[in-house]
Amino acid sequence: MATLEAADLDEVRRLLELFPASLLKEQFGASGDKEQICRAAAERGDHAQIAEFVATNLGRCKQHTYVVSNSELDISVDIAFESADALAQDGEGRSLFLGRVSYTVYVRDPFEAVPVNFLWPIRVEQRRDFKVLSFVVLERDPSPFANRPVITAVRHVDEKQTVRALNELGFFPRDLNRGVKALWAEDYMDAFRTRFKKPFSTTTEIMDEERGIKQNNPQLYEEVQRLHMFDTLFRVHPSKETSVKHFNVNPTTGKIAFTSYSDDAGDTDEVVRAILERND
Amino acid sequence: MTRVIQMKSFERFLSVMIERLANLVPAAKLRAMKQLNPQRIYVENVRSIFGTPTWVARLVCETAVKHGIFVKNVQILCPDGAVAETVPASKAIPLNVRCWEEHEGDLEQVKVSTDGLQRLEVYALSTSVGDF
Numbered sequence: 015m016a017t018l019e020a021a022d023l024d025e026v027r028r029l030l031e032l033f034p035a036s037l038l039k040e041q042f043g044a045s046g047d048k049e050q051i052c053r054a055a056a057e058r059g060d061h062a063q064i065a066e067f068v069a070t071n072l073g074r075c076k077q078h079t080y081v082v083s084n085s086e087l088d089i090s091v092d093i094a095f096e097s098a099d100a101l102a103q104d105g106e107g108r109s110l111f112l113g114r115v116s117y118t119v120y121v122r123d124p125f126e127a128v129p130v131n132f133l134w135p136i137r138v139e140q141r142r143d144f145k146v147l148s149f150v151v152l153e154r155d156p157s158p159f160a161n162r163p164v165i166t167a168v169r170h171v172d173e174k175q176t177v178r179a180l181n182e183l184g185f186f187p188r189d190l191n192r193g194v195k196a197l198w199a200e201d202y203m204d205a206f207r208t209r210f211k212k213p214f215s216t217t218t219e220i221m222d223e224e225r226g227i228k229q230n231n232p233q234l235y236e237e238v239q240r241l242h243m244f245d246t247l248f249r250v251h252p253s254k255e256t257s258v259k260h261f262n263v264n265p266t267t268g269k270i271a272f273t274s275y276s277d278d279a280g281d282t283d284e285v286v287r288a289i290l291e292r293n294d
Numbered sequence: 295m296t297r298v299i300q301m302k303s304f305e306r307f308l309s310v311m312i313e314r315l316a317n318l319v320p321a322a323k324l325r326a327m328k329q330l331n332p333q334r335i336y337v338e339n340v341r342s343i344f345g346t347p348t349w350v351a352r353l354v355c356e357t358a359v360k361h362g363i364f365v366k367n368v369q370i371l372c373p374d375g376a377v378a379e380t381v382p383a384s385k386a387i388p389l390n391v392r393c394w395e396e397h398e399g400d401l402e403q404v405k406v407s408t409d410g411l412q413r414l415e416v417y418a419l420s421t422s423v424g425d426f
Contacts, residue, residue, distance in 0.1 A: 078400075154398060207376075207394070207401070222369070222377035224392075247394070247401055262401055273400050 017099050017112045018061050021133055025114075026056035026064065029133040032075050032150050033067075034275040041067055069102040069110045072137050073279030076151040079286055080177060081268040083144050085184030091145055094179040095136055096171050108139040115152060116170045121162040128162070143294075144188050146286060147180075149173050151273070187268035193293030194246075194265040195239055202288060203248040203261075204228045211242040224249065242266050256281045263289075332419035335364070355417050364417040371412040378406075380416065387413075 018026070030038060030052035038048060042055040055064070085091075092098055098113030113134040118127050132152050139146040155167065181187065197203065204226030209218045219234065221227060226249065228235040243265045250258055257277035263270045270289070272282045326343045341351035358364035366383040372393035379391050387408050394401045 151400070220374070220376045223379060245401075260403075271400055273402050 015061060015065060015099070015101055015112075017097070017114060017133065018065060018101060021114075022131075023053075023056050025131050025133050027052045028153070029068070029112075029135070030055055030064070032135070032152070033071060034074055037071060037074060041071075065102045065110075068112075068135050069104040071279050072104070072110065072135055072148065072150060073282045074276050075135075076275060077272050077282065078149045078151060078173060079270040079272075079282075080147045080149075080180075081144055081188040081190060081270075081286075081290065082147060082180060082185040083188055087184050089183060091138055091147065091180065091185060092136075094176055094183060094185075096176070098134070098136065101135070104137070106139075108137050111136045111138065113171075115172070117167050118170070119167045120165040122165060123163055125165075126162075130167075141290075145185065146290070149176070187266075188293075190263065190265040190268050190270075190289055190293055191243055193289035193291070194243065194263055196292035197288055198228065198248070199239070201228070201251055202254060203250045205238075205246050205248050207245075207247040208238060209244040209246065210238050211244070216244070250285075256284060258282055258285055261285055335417040335419075337415060337417075352415075355415075359417070362420055365420050367416050367418060369414040369416050370408055371414060372406065373411070375412075377414075378411075383415075 018029075021029070027049070030042075031048060035048040035051070038051045038055070039045075042051055044051040044054040046054070082091075092100070092109075092111050095111055095113045098111040101110045101112040103109055113136060115132045115134045117130045117132070119130050120127055134152060135150045137148040139148075198205065205228070206221040206224040206226055207219070208227065209216060211217075219227065219238075221230065227238065244267075245262060245264050247260060247262050249260045250256060258272065258281045259274065261270060261272050261282075270286060272285075276282050323343045323345070327340075330339055335355070337348060337351050337355055340346075340354055341348050344351065344354075355364060355366075359366050367380050368383050368387065369377045369380045370387065370391050372378050372391070374394070376393065378393055379388065381387060390405045390407055391411070392403055393406045395404050396402075
């Protein structure tokens with residue numbers, strides 16, 4: 015918990031702001047807007063409470079999940095997480111790490127380079143033959159945190175670099191084509207945007223009015239089922255009891271992206287679990 | 295261009311077209327018309343099949359609308375070209391539509407003003423013409 019304990023007030027506040035406002039109100043019982051609730055919780059300084067809150071509710075955040083193989087090297091996956099240390103374990107035995115991402119925001123009036131830091135929650139789930147890594151999606155534009163007119167902002171560590179480092183350390187992407195296609199065949203979801211590999215080209219198909227491919231173009235669906243799929247946007251069938259309405263998956267690189275908050279921490283986990291159960 | 299005659303079905307309409315145009319347009323192009331989706335006929339489909347200027351193809355489609363054979367719709371395109379919505383040409387265009395934008399590799403849903411978005415005409419066989 016060293017990273018959390020060493021964090022300043024603003025860093026802790028920004029950490030809490032990664033979570034949905036409704037959840038923050040419910041947990042910390044404060045009034046006001048999201049920033050006010052987070053500031054009040056950060057000022058209380060109860061790191062144990064914050065650690066447990068983050069561990070329990072990470073599944074509700076916007077996140078990128080990567081499924082990677084175990085490395086043949088005798089190393090722990092968190093070696094690739096720069097400036098991170100273990101924060102907690104959640105109720106399912108998954109390990110939560112907290113890293114730090116630094117931005118330099120170049121502002122004017124007067125010209126200055128302002129450092130803006132974010133605490134970065136990363137969850138690791140160890141399975142027998144692979145790992146499931148979930149990275150919470152951080153603020154894309156740190157400019158509002160600099161409080162002055164911004165020229166540009168530079169991020170020093172990002173998710174892409176971390177994933178690249180993981181790959182170089184032998185934690186290779188796990189192909190999810192089988193699991194995704196099996197779930198699609200069961201009508202758990204339908205795709206309305208997809209990219210796929212044909213023999214001599216890569217094709218992008220975007221359905222009009224977000225229509226599902228399987229429902230509206232069965233011929234295309236059958237074709238895609240036989241090909242390597244890349245970035246594909248799926249809509250979960252409305253009959254499924256989940257707050258996850260849509261998710262983006264690149265089955266060939268093992269990445270699943272949830273770009274909206276969910277109402278229950280288990281909802282995003284359920285999508286990942288459903289894919290993995292059908293993948294092996 | 296031939297005078298468009300009101301027909302009971304798309305096939306009968308095409309049959310007349312084929313008969314009238316048989317000496318003017320190769321049979322292969324007329325067969326291509328049969329493969330069009332009757333609910334989604336674009337001006338470019340007609341233009342490319344008949345090899346005419348665009349204005350002629352549009353005139354054919356508009357004439358079919360006037361005679362109750364086609365209905366005209368307008369598709370509103372998102373900045374990336376995806377069709378956000380299709381509305382009847384007789385109805386008002388909505389003020390906003392939902393589109394998907396890419397931000398650092400993630401596709402996120404956003405509300406976009408239709409002001410300035412590209413529109414595309416699309417025609418469909420009128421249901422009053424009969425089943426196809």
